[in-house]
Amino acid sequence: MRVLVVEDAADVAEAVAAALGRAGYACDIAGDLAAARDHVGVQGYDVVVLDINLPDGDGRDFLRSLRRGGNRVPVLMLTARIEVSARVDALDDGADDYLVKPFDLRELEARVRALTRREAGRVEARLRLGAIDYDPSAQVVRVGGKPLPLTRREMALLSLLMGHPGHILSKERLFDGLFSFADSEVGVNAVELYIARLRKKLAGSGAVIETHRGLGYRIAEGG
Amino acid sequence: MRVLVVEDAADVAEAVAAALGRAGYACDIAGDLAAARDHVGVQGYDVVVLDINLPDGDGRDFLRSLRRGGNRVPVLMLTARIEVSARVDALDDGADDYLVKPFDLRELEARVRALTRREAGRVEARLRLGAIDYDPSAQVVRVGGKPLPLTRREMALLSLLMGHPGHILSKERLFDGLFSFADSEVGVNAVELYIARLRKKLAGSGAVIETHRGLGYRIAEGG
DNA sequence: CGCGGCATGACAGGTCCATGACAGGTCCGC
DNA sequence: GCGGACCTGTCATGGACCTGTCATGCCGCG
Structure with a gap:
């Protein structure tokens, strides 16, 4: 965002x-x-x-x-x-x-x-997908009720993905949502890095981040 | 406050x-x-x-x-x-x-x-968490019934934390609640200091003060 | 089988935080 | 007012964690 x-x-x-x-x-x-x-x-x-x-x-x-x-x-x-x-x-x-x-x-x-x-057309403050429960106001992510420690960037990335469930978000789109002009020198590769980290932490959460070659990433249910 | x-x-x-x-x-x-x-x-x-x-x-x-x-x-x-x-x-x-x-x-x-x-939406005058029992009007903190000597600042900090159980309070927020303009020259580091002191005194009280890097602190049961 | 896009481990730098030691100040009893 | 105990906040050091780069190897697709 x-x-x-x-x-x-x-x-x-x-x-x-x-x-x-x-x-x-x-x-x-x-x-x-x-x-x-x-x-x-x-x-x-x-x-x-x-x-x-x-x-x-x-x-x-x-x-x-x-x-x-x-x-x-x-x-x-x-x-x-x-x-x-x-x-x-x-x-x-x-x-x-x-x-x-x-x-x-x-x-x-x-x-x-x-x-x-x-x-985003939502009324509910919280976002859910599989066993993931994300509360943006409290900056807390729970998986099956248990808090999952995420860093700021990881949280921001998850927020972007969960904000468009089922949609494919391009790497550039994610990059723009994660980094401001002040982080000008950051490489696009950073997005891939955080995708990897997020995947690791979300293992066994009932949700997967799919890679769509040449298009981007998409979060969806399924383990 | x-x-x-x-x-x-x-x-x-x-x-x-x-x-x-x-x-x-x-x-x-x-x-x-x-x-x-x-x-x-x-x-x-x-x-x-x-x-x-x-x-x-x-x-x-x-x-x-x-x-x-x-x-x-x-x-x-x-x-x-x-x-x-x-x-x-x-x-x-x-x-x-x-x-x-x-x-x-x-x-x-x-x-x-x-x-x-x-x-804060509370009716009860006392605040409790784990074995901690804090009575703001008497300015007394008890852990398992036994009085725990706290200084004024320590008490104020505990009061802020216990007043928002489960919520993360940023360091700035805590700072604003602890120090007035008259304490203008106080560094933000002072908050960390009192967090450390409070942690030491609260050891074995059934509550922990968690650090959330870049976000702030949060008091919770366990520990 | 070759290429480009992607995944991921390792690492360096930086930021944020924890904490011990210290000095000034305040409060209190005498 | 005097001395001491205690409270307060600063500083400096060390450590933990976050962050992004690089390099290497994988995967999928032609």
Whole structure:
């Protein structure tokens, strides 16, 4: 899962990216609208966290231009407390949710999670497959009720796979969901590595990660 | 647990902060509404103790603007005896409890404790896990019935962990609950230190503090 | 049987964490 | 106020674990 954070206050942006990073999201940061446009043009995102006040314009303009361009990526607006009326506008302009600054990082995390969930058409917070039970909010994976220790990357990879059960996800797609621009020098081989590690840990879980040569990977039931 | 004390009489504010500090709360003090707004903007609180008469406005206005902004932090209002009618208003405005000045510090402490407990959805005053029995009001921890001497910080940390059983609490979250702005220069490493000390004292208590690399800590039974 | 894509063990570097030793401060009794 | 016990937080060191690269060998498909 990949998130773009558009926020000019560097400390806030970093804090948000760090929190989402802990939650397994790959985060890019854009400090102004120009950078945001560049990012969105090059990379697909699962969620955009968008501040309203930016040095080179209004976040709502960016949002409107996104929507006009047909981009339906879920957008979470950040509004200052004073901008009460702006919130309504934001929703009218196509934002999917908003959060009033200052906000609690846990709440932001929860809302981003809700947006990605809604996008996937799910209502249930937990994901299940075979004996695997994955709780994104608690960052816990259980196999047959027993917690399975996974590292952050392993968890992120599992989350991507389980979020599209039965679908084949290309290696590039997985790569984009796992690594942000900040991890620029990472090789594509890293995905294969984590697939291997995840397979080892998921042995005997009632689910397998199938390889589809030249296409990608797919998680499915069956031991 | 973190508390914001909004009160312009410095001596009262200090007394309140000292009392709550002894009880293991990390306390910040705001002398007026402007300072209170700044604090709430930067830091999440578990409880706000709010005086009505402040040099730059009415505490109830602050409370209303908090609620309008979606902030549901439990608020304990402090009212002078004369402001009888104001109390009703306060509750209408979204306060969770009120206390008439002058008040006994122990009563304030008890009410703050009640608010944090209610927030956590607990009814029972005591917390238990394994052989650990923690009584916040008495500030006593027993292991298998035998009192276990803990320092203030150790107790505060245990309280945070036991207040969210099964959940992983990030180091930053624990840090925010342990230290107030007055302890500004404290390093994040201090949390690790107290985790180590607490672990040592809790050895053989039927509970363990697990480390979740990059995520935080979690208390659980077993061990 | 040859090739490209994939799997996987081994390794190096880095990050995060654990913990002992120490110094300053606080609190308390005297 | 004085001394000592204890609490507090810093630092530094060592260790555990995570991460990604490399190299080697496998597999499947032509």
